[in-house]
Amino acid sequence: MNELVRRGTRGLLRDMNNSRVLQIIQAHGPISRAEIAKIGDLQPPTVTAIVNDFLRVDLVRETDLVRDNGNGSAAIGRRPILLCLNQTAAFAVGVKLRQHGMTIAVTDLGGTIVYRSESVLPNHTPDEALRFIADRVENAIEVAAINSTKVIGLGIGMPGIVDYRNGVCCFSPLLEWEGVHVTSTLESILGMPAYADNDVNMLTAAEIAYGAGREVSDFLTVTVGQGIGLGIVLRGEIFRGAAGGAGEFGHVKIESDLLCECGARGCLEAVASDVGISQQVAAAKHLSSIDIIEALELARAGDREVLAIVEHAGEVLGRSVGNLLNLFNPELVIVTGEGTRAGDLLFAPMRRALEGAAFGTLGRDTHLVIQSWGDEAWARGAASIVVHEMLKPPIYEARSAGPLVHLLARSIHGGTT
Amino acid sequence: MNELVRRGTRGLLRDMNNSRVLQIIQAHGPISRAEIAKIGDLQPPTVTAIVNDFLRVDLVRETDLVRDNGNGSAAIGRRPILLCLNQTAAFAVGVKLRQHGMTIAVTDLGGTIVYRSESVLPNHTPDEALRFIADRVENAIEVAAINSTKVIGLGIGMPGIVDYRNGVCCFSPLLEWEGVHVTSTLESILGMPAYADNDVNMLTAAEIAYGAGREVSDFLTVTVGQGIGLGIVLRGEIFRGAAGGAGEFGHVKIESDLLCECGARGCLEAVASDVGISQQVAAAKHLSSIDIIEALELARAGDREVLAIVEHAGEVLGRSVGNLLNLFNPELVIVTGEGTRAGDLLFAPMRRALEGAAFGTLGRDTHLVIQSWGDEAWARGAASIVVHEMLKPPIYEARSAGPLVHLLARSIHGGTT
DNA sequence: TCATTTAGTTCCTTAAGTTAATTAACTAGA
DNA sequence: TCTAGTTAATTAACTTAAGGAACTAAATGA
Incomplete structure (x- = not known):
């Protein structure tokens, strides 16, 4: 019936709580460990351990913001150390394909666009088009002067029917694509997780992450x-x-x-x-x-x-x-x-x-x-799918390890730059 | 964003794997532990431990069916011990409400109806109606001569809009109910998990469990x-x-x-x-x-x-x-x-x-x-929702412990009758 | 200064998956 | 009939990560 759910492995616990804590930090702004434990229904030591992992990777930072009860009177007890997401700890690349063109956007974790480019999509075979896209993405990362180890993934949106799970563009009349394996190709060229989706879903992802949703x-x-x-x-x-x-x-x-x-x-x-x-x-x-x-x-x-x-x-x-x-x-x-x-x-x-x-x-x-229309929404949306993949509870089987696992794993070897 | 997912607690792992193993046994008929481990991507010792729990509760039984490779030639190696669900280890009660009447069905885990009754639903207040329903359910269990500790729960279906998560009938023109707390009332009277749903969903549950789905x-x-x-x-x-x-x-x-x-x-x-x-x-x-x-x-x-x-x-x-x-x-x-x-x-x-x-x-x-129409489908469906709750991966927060947890927990104290 | 309160950490315990070794049961061929 | 080979299932030692108690840190207020 439901073979998609991950099996109960030890790593699953940590993965789920990692995601849980990160999501809380992202959603509830500067927040103390104690507060995270309360909201997330987790034990303080668990929060400490997880936050330490995040601090090591510089994904989360301690602020020196002093607590304020709102009414001005300082509260009793030790002041909490507030934590917030380091928006620029990692970057995501978003690509929006149109009939004859493409937009590339590089955003940080907060969805702020740090680089953007437009290209004409030459009228080639799907495979050539994908190579061209990968080339433009590499170029974008280079020009944006971002350490490539900080790029957690690529989201690519296109008109038509896309099989998100397998990263295949099933049918796109505008692109004249049918059964094109988008993500596997891009992943093997670029060496980072890639996610392909219908373009409307990209917008929807932006709404989930930054919008009314x-x-x-x-x-x-x-x-x-x-x-x-x-x-x-x-x-x-x-x-x-x-x-x-x-x-x-x-x-x-x-x-x-x-x-x-x-x-x-x-x-x-x-x-x-x-x-x-x-x-x-x-x-x-x-x-x-x-x-x-x-x-x-x-x-x-x-x-x-x-x-x-x-x-x-x-x-x-x-x-x-x-x-x-x-x-x-x-x-x-x-x-x-x-x-x-x-x-x-x-x-x-x-x-x-x-x-x-x-x-x-x-x-x-x-x-x-x-909602009035902002032209940058598509681009942010494509990138936000990657951020969303990083934040979501890792309950279901995935093709490969998600962006968060990648980010945490990488700097065990790489040190904390 | 997604506060509904359970936190990563130690019990979650076992809960998930319990459900996984039970589901495989239910779906793949008589099956060996080794095969379960293969299909479920679990380690053999994990399967053994979980199956032992099930055997203790008599939820699963070992058959002496000898392996047969289909082509008649016996296979090499030790013969597997085949396991199958003991359909009569537990029973579920299904109730289908109509405008002026109700059907009660008691089924075993395989969806076989072991008892069935029809009643006229008197035209009373929702609260009186619920008391009446509970009374008829208790009567049904008694008449069906089922050990009440073996009843894992009650599913109740009704026309109209039902909030399944909270067990509330929001709006039912036919029953003239609005905002009726169905499950909490029934749970407190009957002392077993109760699930309320729209009647079509009951049928759908039957399709998931026993039908084309x-x-x-x-x-x-x-x-x-x-x-x-x-x-x-x-x-x-x-x-x-x-x-x-x-x-x-x-x-x-x-x-x-x-x-x-x-x-x-x-x-x-x-x-x-x-x-x-x-x-x-x-x-x-x-x-x-x-x-x-x-x-x-x-x-x-x-x-x-x-x-x-x-x-x-x-x-x-x-x-x-x-x-x-x-x-x-x-x-x-x-x-x-x-x-x-x-x-x-x-x-x-x-x-x-x-x-x-x-x-x-x-x-x-x-x-x-x-699909041609069988009149007993509604009744089976209502009960099958309980069975479905027992089998499904316990990923999301629930109002209370599910039927499987109940069943396993009970007989730690109660022995294995 | 010291009791009180809240935040965060350390250390130990415990549950449950993981691994490897072991036992069980069987077949096939010498 | 004995032995090597093979698959099933269990046992025992190991590891990971949550859970809990105790403890340290840092603040307030009398």
Whole structure:
């Protein structure tokens, strides 16, 4: 039934508690050992031992911040030594692939981008493309002047269906990739753990690590832009489905005859994405094409025909998201992507339709966050998947030792520079 | 982020390996210790120690079955001692609540029903109803002549939204329950672990334990009958959503004006459930009502009008299930419930619509099983949730010690009867 | 100065996986 | 029939990491 769970080995205990302590330090800012023990339900000696490992690797640092009770009165007893994550103890590389280009970002553990580059992705075979990517990554690390032993891994996001567990790009029409073994190739060239994922999941990972999903264990990320995507977070983990194709939300079918880019008719994407809306507007206005921004200006200017199209898009989107609530019952839905610039034009009808479609009180009980769009989110997201892999409880079997194990193991030999 | 994972305590290792070994014995039939060690990636001494615990409690028994290589030629070396689960070492009680009645079933670990009873559920307050249920359960155990120390727990399924983790029935229109603390009440009366769940999830649990989902880690159970329900299995675990309301599939909205029993318009249930179909047929034939069986007979007799209604129901159902494939990407979809008696009348158009709605090759890659309907499935399912709780890896924090821990702990004091 | 309180460490114990050696039970060939 | 070879299962010694008690450190306040 569940052969994926790790067996009970001695190392598992330490791995789990390592992750537990590190996660607490990361989440609860400067914090004392005693407080960690309390929050994590661990024994003080265990915390001491684990923290010592982290201090040795310089992953965690002691601050000389003096305790303050808030009300100004100093508390009794020995002052705690506050610990915080050393954000620059390690770095992660994020790669976002597009149809003809790629963005590379190097971030520290806090998600701060320390280096960024754009490249044109030459039109080669998958294998050549991967070699090119690896070359650009090596170059980025060099130019960013980062000690390569401090790089804990590479996250790479791409459009299409990706088998995360095995690191294989199953099917990507835009890249024209099918069954490409992404991570194994990159790992063997670069010598660091690599993680490949669908691009929407990269964004979702950023939400888990730094965004609105930070405090929430079950939420959905809906991306509206050129296409419509969905990231699913269950129990604090990104859910990817049996073979990695979960969340093809844009190709959910609704009652409509509009032709989608995927070749099918009636996809949500064909009605409610930026591309879908502008195509509908172009057809209505008898134009060969129209930019989404111009289309929205027409709507804002009060063009009834265009308004109706956008409103309908909002309704359809709202109903589809409402159906998601029925299925997933999340605490939170984050809507993001370039499409958020449509604002209330799209989201007022969306909210209405959403409450109508959700079962019982689900529509009112679920928080909805419309998040304005930052272009750097993709890049941070790709890197944050690596950080996330480092922090998550190592409960399931993995292809290889995770970033944290690597980091701790390395400096047993290497010393503490 | 993920405070739900258990901390790394010494007992965790043994708990995890206990579960691992027991699961292997349960799944792989009569099996030797050596083979368990191989499959489970455990050391032989660990297996021996764990198996000894199980033998002491009589949960597992040694058989004198002689090894046979299949080709008749006896193998070299010492013959393995084959182990198998003692199905009657423990019993679980399952309760299925309906609007005005309840079914109680007592099963052994293999899911064999050893006792079964029906009761009318008197129309009382939730608290009185729970007392009544507890009374009937105690009676059932007594009449079934089972040593009460061998009863490992109670599973109770009900229509509506149930918070499984906290054992609370949040909202059940049929029972007129809202915020009822089911398990804590039953546990305190009966003195055994209790688990409350949505009724569809009970069926799904049965599929995991004994059905088509036995070998599959990600699948969906779609129940078609009076209503339409959905059970979601991810990584071998039933997924219940943030507050237990995941899987309100019957109230997913489609393009339709039909009024659903829930008060909303356009629910899938209003179009494609038994009730929905017969209501549509009744309206078309200008009858006040018609039985679903008669309606299907009309269709089989060739009534074009009725055929169109059933066909449309199948299409809508297929499109909705196809959308589920896009979202969950399961390996398998099991369709079950009374509605399966409609046969190809409903499922031929369903299959067609399904393939059209699923993205890319998802429709062809996913197995679809239409499962004929056994009435005892609900009852077995409720009990099997307890068995499932006993077998599953104890990775997450639980309200109290699970059934396996209970069983092993009890007979340290009690001896091995 | 000294009792009190909270933080953090040290040392010993204990549970449970790990390893290697040992015993058990069997087959096949000389 | 004896012996070498092989697989199964157990035993005993070892190791790791959590658990717990005692102890040191550092602060407050009378």
